[in-house]
Amino acid sequence: MPRKSLKTLPTIIQGRRISIRKLTLADADDIYRQVRVKGIARWTLALPYPYPKDGAIKHIRQQQRLWRLGKTYSFAIVSQDTGRPIGAVALNRVDTKHRCAEVGYWLGKKYWGKGIVTEAVQLLLQFGFEQLKLYRIFAMAMGPNIGSRRVLEKCRFTQEGILRQAVLRYGKRHNFINYGILRTEYKKQLT
Numbered sequence: 001m002p003r004k005s006l007k008t009l010p011t012i013i014q015g016r017r018i019s020i021r022k023l024t025l026a027d028a029d030d031i032y033r034q035v036r037v038k039g040i041a042r043w044t045l046a047l048p049y050p051y052p053k054d055g056a057i058k059h060i061r062q063q064q065r066l067w068r069l070g071k072t073y074s075f076a077i078v079s080q081d082t083g084r085p086i087g088a089v090a091l092n093r094v095d096t097k098h099r100c101a102e103v104g105y106w107l108g109k110k111y112w113g114k115g116i117v118t119e120a121v122q123l124l125l126q127f128g129f130e131q132l133k134l135y136r137i138f139a140m141a142m143g144p145n146i147g148s149r150r151v152l153e154k155c156r157f158t159q160e161g162i163l164r165q166a167v168l169r170y171g172k173r174h175n176f177i178n179y180g181i182l183r184t185e186y187k188k189q190l191t
Contacts, residue, residue, distance in 0.1 A: 006070060009131055013075075013123045018116055020075035020089055020123050023063050027076050028056040030085040034108035043145040044106055045167065063090070070094060073127065077107065077120045086111050089120040091128050091137070099135040101128055105151075112147065121155045129186045136182050142167060143175035152179045156189055 012021035023031075032051065034040065041047035048055070066072035072092045076085035087107035094101040103124060107117050128134045139157060141148040153159075157179035165173040 006068065009073075010127070013127055015080075015119045015123050017080055018086075018119055018123075019078045019080060020120055020127075021078055022067065023060045023074050023076050023088065025057065025060055027085045028060055031056040031060070031076070031088070034086060035106065037109050039109055040106055042169070043142050043148060044104075045169070046104065047106060070096065073132075075120075075124065075127075077105075077116065079111075087117065087120070089117070089124050091124060091132070091134075094132070094134075099133065101132070101134055101137055103128075103137055103139045105148075117148075117151045118154045121151055125155065125181065125186055129183050134183065136180055137186075138178065138180040140176045140178055142169065143177055149177060149179075155181070156185060157181045158185070 012019055032053065032055065035047055035056070036051045038049060041049035041051065063072060063074035067074065071094050072090055073094070074088060074090035074092075077087040077089055078084065079086050087105065089103070089105040091101040092104050103121060105117050105120060105124075107120075125137060128137050138160075139152050140163075141152060143162075158181065160178045160180050163176040163178065166176040167174050
């Protein structure tokens, strides 16, 4: 896959209201404060609740290791008003042979409903398609997570299918809705 060296990849991408930047250990306290709030983990499989005190440090170290391996590119979503992390967005399961990756994200509860994740995902698409030269980016959202599904639709992802009752979360089964966007579809948005 034609791709820039890890050393030349941008580690910060500016948006209108936010930026996304590579996670650092200095982000641990802010991340812990955001994800320990009940409700953040509700629709994510990767975040436990209650969130352990040392969870953010372990998570950041793991994400930094995966970045060096080219398997995951995890960014803090940073408010331009405060300069502090308010969430995270990542390209996970990067497949260099097939040039695909999965997008994932979460946001602090007080920032919900303001279009911040939509902007963060758009910045991540820019990184994935323009820097990593990916061909396809996909995402999965639990059926009842209307907010996440709207983010993907606003970012022009196409619903590709439903994995019926594929996930068990807090004792209830939920559908996983699959979404995807191709490089050509992303490029059309830019014109």
